[in-house]
Amino acid sequence: MVPHLGVSRRAILGSVALAAACRAQGSGYDELVGPLVQGHEFSGTVLVSRGTSILFEKAYGYADAEWDVPNTVDGKYRIGSISKQFTAACILLLAQDGKLDLDAPVSRYYAEAPASWKRITPHHLLTHTSGIPELLGLPDFQARKALPATLEETIARFRNLPLEFEPGAQGRYSNSGYVLLARITELLANRTFAQFVQERLLTPLGLANTGTDTHRSILPHRVQGYARFREGLGRADYIDMSVATGGGSLYSTAADLLRWSIALHKTRFLTPELYRRMTQPTFHNYGYGLEIRDEDGGRIFGHGGGMEGFSAFLQYRERDGLVAVVLANLNTNVTGRLANQLADLARRG
Numbered sequence: 001m002v003p004h005l006g007v008s009r010r011a012i013l014g015s016v017a018l019a020a021a022c023r024a025q026g027s028g029y030d031e032l033v034g035p036l037v038q039g040h041e042f043s044g045t046v047l048v049s050r051g052t053s054i055l056f057e058k059a060y061g062y063a064d065a066e067w068d069v070p071n072t073v074d075g076k077y078r079i080g081s082i083s084k085q086f087t088a089a090c091i092l093l094l095a096q097d098g099k100l101d102l103d104a105p106v107s108r109y110y111a112e113a114p115a116s117w118k119r120i121t122p123h124h125l126l127t128h129t130s131g132i133p134e135l136l137g138l139p140d141f142q143a144r145k146a147l148p149a150t151l152e153e154t155i156a157r158f159r160n161l162p163l164e165f166e167p168g169a170q171g172r173y174s175n176s177g178y179v180l181l182a183r184i185t186e187l188l189a190n191r192t193f194a195q196f197v198q199e200r201l202l203t204p205l206g207l208a209n210t211g212t213d214t215h216r217s218i219l220p221h222r223v224q225g226y227a228r229f230r231e232g233l234g235r236a237d238y239i240d241m242s243v244a245t246g247g248g249s250l251y252s253t254a255a256d257l258l259r260w261s262i263a264l265h266k267t268r269f270l271t272p273e274l275y276r277r278m279t280q281p282t283f284h285n286y287g288y289g290l291e292i293r294d295e296d297g298g299r300i301f302g303h304g305g306g307m308e309g310f311s312a313f314l315q316y317r318e319r320d321g322l323v324a325v326v327l328a329n330l331n332t333n334v335t336g337r338l339a340n341q342l343a344d345l346a347r348r349g
Contacts, residue, residue: 028345028349029046029048029055029056029058029342029345030056030058032338032341032342032345033046033058033060033338036334036338037060037061041332041334042060042061042328042330042332042334042335042338043060043061043062043071043226043328043329043330044059044060044061044071044075044077044223044326044327044328044329044330045057045058045059045060045071045072045073045075045077045253045254045325045326045327046058046060046254046324046325046326046327046338046342047073047254047255047257047258047323047324047325048322048323048324048325048342048343048345048346049258049322049323050320050321050322050323050346051262051266051321051323052258052262054258055346055349056342056346057073057254057255058073059071059072059073059075061329061330063075063221063222063223063224063329064223064224065224065226065233071223071329072221073253073254073255074209074221074253074255075221075222075223075253075327075329076209076219076220076221076222076223076251076252076253077223077251077252077253077310077312077327077328077329078213078225078241078248078250078251078305078307078309078310078312079248079250079251079252079257079305079307079310079312079314079327080244080248080304080305080306080307080310080311080312081175081247081248081303081304081305081306082250082252082257082303082304082305082312082313082314083244083246083247083248083249083250083305084178084246084247084248084289084303085260085264085288085289085290085303085314086197086201086250086260086289087178087181087182087185087246087247087289088126088181088278088288088289088290089201089264089269089270089278089289090181090182090185090193090196090197090200090201091122091126091181091184091185091288092270092274092277092278092288093200093201093270094185094188094189095122095274096270096271096274099188099189100122100184100188101122102121102122102123102126102277103121103122103123104121104122105117105118105119105120105121106120106121106122106125106180106184109122109184109187109188110180110183110184110187112152112155112159113159114159114160116162116163117130117132117163119166119167119168120132120167121167122181122184123277124167124168124177125177125178125180125181126177126181126287126288126289127171127282127283127286127287127288128171128172128173128174128177128283128284128286129167129168129169129170129171129172129282129283130163130167130174130177131163131164131165131166131167131169131170131172132158132161132163132164132174132176132177132180133158133161133163133164133174133176134172134173134174134175134176135154135157135158135174135175135176135179135247136175138157138158140157144243145237145239145240145243146237146238146239146240147240147243148240148242148243149240149242149243150242151179151182151183151186151193151245151246152183154179154242154243154245155176155179155180155183158176170283171282171283171284171286175244175246175247175248178246178247179245179246179247180246181246182245182246182247183246185246193212193245193246194211194212194245194249197212197250198211198212204269205259205260205263205269206259207252207256207259207260208256209221209252209253209255209256210250210251210252210253210256210257210260211250211251212241212245212249212250212251213241213249213250213251214241214242215238215240215241219251221253222251223329224309224329225307225308225309225310225329225330225331226309226329226330226331227308227309227330227331228330228331235309236308236309236310236331237308237309238308239307239308244307248305248307252327253327254325254327257314257323257325257327258323258325261314261316261323262321262323264316265301265316265318266321278290279292279299279301287301289303290302290303291303295317295319296319297318297319298317298318298319298320299317299318300315300316300317300318301315301316301317301318302314302315302316302336302339304335304336306331308331309329309330309331310327310328310329310330310331311328311330311331311332311333311334311335312325312326312327312328312335313325313326313335313336313338313339314326314339315339315340315343317343317347320347322343322346322347323343324339324340324342324343324346325339326338326339326342
C-alpha cells in the first residue's frame, strides 16, 4: 500500500495560489493551466516558445509534497517515451558514422537474433512495425518492473516469442523494439547506452540537465512522482529504470527539451537524408520516435511519455518553430491536450 497523502494543503496538486512561477508573459496561458491545477489534474512545469524566445514558463504544485517543496521550472522529470527520440537519434548517428544500415537485418548487428527476426530491420524497430510483442504487455511485467535487469535479460523475455505480424505489414507500439535498439547501440559503439547518449547527444548539444535516470543517483532538483489511488494521492509505484532503457529511461527539464527540439528540427545535427527518414511517417503517422501530423505550411512533431508517477508531452511545430513542453509529476492524461492548446494559443498571440 502506498502512503496516503490525501488532498490537502500538502497535496502535490495544490492550487494556483501555491504555484511557483519563474517566467510568465500574459495571462492566457495561465488560464489554460490553472483550472487543471485546481481540478487536481495537473502538477508540473509548462513551457511555450517560438524558437528560442520563451513566451511562457511556469511551474505548479509540489516537487515533494511531504516536505512542501514547490515545483520550479528547473525541476528534473522522468520523460518516459519522449526518450525514444534520443534513442532514434543514437541509431541515426551510427548510420551517419557508417556503422549501421537502417534497412539491413538486425541479425547483422545482434548475433542473438532468432530466426523469426530475419526480416526485421532497424527501420522496423524505430517505426514499431517489427511485430515483436510489447514488453509492457507481458503477463509478468508488473511483477518484475521493480527488479534491475540488463538489456540482455530484458530482451530474453521477448526474444523467443512469436511475432504478432510480419515485419512491415502493420504498426503496433512496442517498447521492446527500442530496448533492442539500445542494445544494438551498445554493441556497435562498444560502450553502454547511457555513455553513448551522453557522449554523442547530451554533451555536444549542451543538455546539462538531461540524463539517464537511476534510483541510486543523487540528482539535484529531482521531482518526485505521484499517482492517484483509491485512498487519495500517494507516491507512485517503484520501477527500476533499467527496465526502461532505450524506451523511456531519461529525465530532463522543460528548458533542455526546448534545446533538444531546436537542435533536432532546426539546427539539425543529422544529415538531410537521415532527418528525412526520421520524419517520414509510416503506420499511424509514426516516424522514428516521433508522431507526425500535417498542418498548412508545415508539420507538427510530437510525442508523449508516461512513467510511474510522471506524464509528459513535447511538441514542435515546423511552420513557425513553436515548441510546447508539458512535464507532470503525476499520472495524468492531460499533457498532450495541454501542449496542443498552449501551442495554439501561442500561434494566435
